[in-house]
Amino acid sequence: MQKGKGMKFVGDSRIKVGPKQTIPKDYSEYPGRTEPFWPNFLLKEWLVGAVFLIGFLCLVAAHPSPLEIKADPNTSGYIPLPDWYFLFLYELLKYEFAAAEYVVIGTIGIPGLAFGALLLAPFLDSKPGRRPTQRPIAVILMLLAVVSVFWLTYESASAVNWEERAEYSVSNMTEVEVDKDHAGYEVYANNCMSCHGDSLQGVPGMAPDLVDLPYDAAAIKDIAQNGIGEMPADMFTGSEEELNQLADFILTASGGEAAEGEGESSGSEDSSEGEDSAE
């Protein structure tokens, strides 16, 4: 046999033809318009790929990938959430028959059975007929599985409070340069930091940030001593001088004065409402 570039191939000639052929009739035996993979078909494939890539890059450009605040094992009240394609497995664990003492059913039992069946599908559904109507059991089971996955994912995702989760996102984080040499910093660290964060950024689900506050020094001192909204009274313990330092520290760090607070974002309006309710 001739070697090299001059070698002749006919169709799928590298698949041996013989009496012991276990491979079904080659598709080239079906009447139709076949075309060579190289270059005709690959050019079309390449076009599909290019269109796909454009769509994909639009998605990437429109939605920057999310990043939440740095992992902090002490974040209280954080509800874990897996990536969306694991939500259906996660949701399964919320059903009574697959939770608590039966959790093995939810974590290993049902998923193991389903994925095991998927893995062994050719051996479970081994009759030669390929049309869906010739193998109703396999097709119905698969449809049921697909519907359950969609349903569980929907149930899980619809129960998530996405707005609350967005509070943890870095893009919603307000950042302030904190002057650690300021006399009030130590007062802040001792009295406020555990709830309002080490740079006034607040703690999601616990306390708001202290950036661009619509209050003047007197109001801040009042809030520190008497609380506001959900903030209880007597969070500040210290001398009058320390209180003055604290108010000055918060005002300089956050850059917000009462006068500047006017006509600003809805966040400050919410805060003013909180003030009303506290009075």
Place this chain on the structure above:
Amino acid sequence: MLNKIYDWIDERLDVTPIWRDIADHEVPEHVNPAHHFSAFVYCFGGLTFFVVVIQILSGMFLTMYYVPDIENAWESVRYLQTEVAHGQIVRGMHHWGASVVIVMIFLHTLRVFFQGAYKKPRELNWVVGVLLFFVILGLGFTGYLLPWDNKAFFATQVGLEIAESVPFIGTEIKTLLAGDPTIVGAQTLTRFFAIHVFFLPAVLFGLLAAHFIMIRRQGISGPL
């Protein structure tokens, strides 16, 4: 010139049959969307591979900046996303690609399933394909932790608890993944990094090779 180099190599290694095998086969009408538009369902497998290639390339670039260490992991991702030129695009491609590859492999699996294309003689290729599905889910799970943000940390904690619930060997599996039977911390991150960047991709390449060699040996299944 190029021809002479090719001939020189071909004379010694007989490389022609290798590429002829890939290039020189007929694509049947029933899988060609140019003839029947409904044949677009045959694109899902190729698109899955395409996204896998995107994942490999974008992942390689991400490791140029990423630091697998709990002090710096989050900072490095943040730096990559806010300071590095095109860093947001590269991370965005890797992040969204992880979702798109799941969608595509899901559609590809359904296409093969409902057409009964896994029947004799293609059983083994189906098994390899489902293993690829598992590997890609594993890549998604391990990659989710790497930015070391809050959702990564807490989701991984739950994932490890699920691994722990396996009867008899649960604690061992958890320790293998997390580096410690109870702590999710520095070792967990380095292990997930190693699994995500070395172990699983190695398995992925092997299985992909098997998947493609088998499809070339057997051809695409005929029309229904």
